[in-house]
Amino acid sequence: MIDSMAPENMTFTASAPSNIAFVKYWGKRDAAIQWPANDSLSMTLTRCRTITSAKKIPGSRDIFRFEGQELTSDRKSSSHKVFEHLGRLREELRVTSALDITSQNTFPTACGIASSASGFAALTLAATAALTGETEWDKLAVLGMPRQRLAHLARMGSGSAGRSIFGGFVHWAAGDTANSQEIVEICPSSHWGLSDLVIVFSGHSKHTSSSDAHKAAWGSPFFPARLAGIHSRMERVRAAIKSRNIEALGEQIESDALEMHAVAMTGTPAANYIQEDTARFLAWVRQERSTGGLPAWFTIDAGPNVHLICETNAYASVAKRVAEAWPQVRVIMDQIGPGPTLARGTAKELFGEVTNV
Numbered sequence: 001m002i003d004s005m006a007p008e009n010m011t012f013t014a015s016a017p018s019n020i021a022f023v024k025y026w027g028k029r030d031a032a033i034q035w036p037a038n039d040s041l042s043m044t045l046t047r048c049r050t051i052t053s054a055k056k057i058p059g060s061r062d063i064f065r066f067e068g069q070e071l072t073s074d075r076k077s078s079s080h081k082v083f084e085h086l087g088r089l090r091e092e093l094r095v096t097s098a099l100d101i102t103s104q105n106t107f108p109t110a111c112g113i114a115s116s117a118s119g120f121a122a123l124t125l126a127a128t129a130a131l132t133g134e135t136e137w138d139k140l141a142v143l144g145m146p147r148q149r150l151a152h153l154a155r156m157g158s159g160s161a162g163r164s165i166f167g168g169f170v171h172w173a174a175g176d177t178a179n180s181q182e183i184v185e186i187c188p189s190s191h192w193g194l195s196d197l198v199i200v201f202s203g204h205s206k207h208t209s210s211s212d213a214h215k216a217a218w219g220s221p222f223f224p225a226r227l228a229g230i231h232s233r234m235e236r237v238r239a240a241i242k243s244r245n246i247e248a249l250g251e252q253i254e255s256d257a258l259e260m261h262a263v264a265m266t267g268t269p270a271a272n273y274i275q276e277d278t279a280r281f282l283a284w285v286r287q288e289r290s291t292g293g294l295p296a297w298f299t300i301d302a303g304p305n306v307h308l309i310c311e312t313n314a315y316a317s318v319a320k321r322v323a324e325a326w327p328q329v330r331v332i333m334d335q336i337g338p339g340p341t342l343a344r345g346t347a348k349e350l351f352g353e354v355t356n357v
């Protein structure tokens with residue numbers, strides 16, 4: 001790669017969606033190379049996104065502004081990860097230019113909506129475009145950056161980010177060796193209209209980061225049992241998606257989320273993401289389903305908020321029942337989507353003012 005492919009001050013913008021895992025990535029076999037303990041499978045979303053712009057600048061210091069605030073590259077700060085990621089991308093592309101990055105989310109950060117997934121996906125794409133001057137997938141592939149490679153780079157920033165490089169339903173296979181990992185779009189978003197109602201109980205950051213919780217999983221007595229059952233879980237989830245069977249899918253995603261949280265709650269140290277409201281909501285969903293035929297199933301990431309999954313044709317009735325029973329609670333409506341976009345131009349030029357969903 002030649003370090004002058006993109007001129008300085010030309011802005012490139014990526015818009016990458018978050019994703020919700022139906023089979024959770026939980027635990028790493030090797031943290032240094034981001035090798036997960038198990039396969040995971042997710043649905044890429046549409047409205048919950050990170051929009052990130054990047055341009056090359058003179059000098060050697062990267063600048064990163066998140067929602068108007070400049071982040072520090074101090075090694076001890078949590079924002080150090082994004083600067084480290086830029087270094088990794090430059091090394092991969094064999095370039096040296098510094099970057100000026102601005103980034104914003106369309107949803108509350110660090111609350112169980114995977115902001116690190118959309119964040120590292122958007123950062124990987126925007127920075128790669130700024131460093132290469134290229135925005136088209138096939139041209140990036142010619143430069144040695146096919147989508148699969150971009151997904152692997154994104155997952156080095158945050159594991160779940162690799163899945164946000166694709167749309168629809170995405171399988172991240174852990175592989176038998178770290179190098180045989182694969183991230184694959186198994187069905188496009190057009191295959192099945194699914195919605196995700198994100199029930200926001202808290203917009204605050206989680207107390208235990210997922211990196212710490214991934215380590216703690218190995219201390220849980222339930223973790224070996226979870227890993228032993230992952231292969232058959234994955235088969236069942238893939239089959240339910242292929243045949244568009246919402247009951248079969250729903251049963252698996254609830255069970256997988258509860259299993260992940262059982263591991264988190266019994267890890268060393270233990271992490272408890274489920275708050276009182278979360279627990280009451282889960283009980284309500286199951287009760288309404290069995291007595292009132294509510295056609296929706298829950299899943300929960302590393303935060304107190306709940307993702308309620310239903311077929312898009314049932315969305316309006318599910319949303320109405322949630323609003324009636326939980327009038328105080330904020331609900332973000334999202335749905336399956338086709339994945340990220342990458343283009344030349346600023347966020348404002350491409351998307352106008354970005355507002356929260």
Ligand code: PMV
Nearest residue numbers: 021024025158159160210302
């Ligand atoms: O990508 P990380 O390290 O933030 O881990 C994500 C973990 C979960 O969101 C809870 C599950 C998943 O597969 O997305």
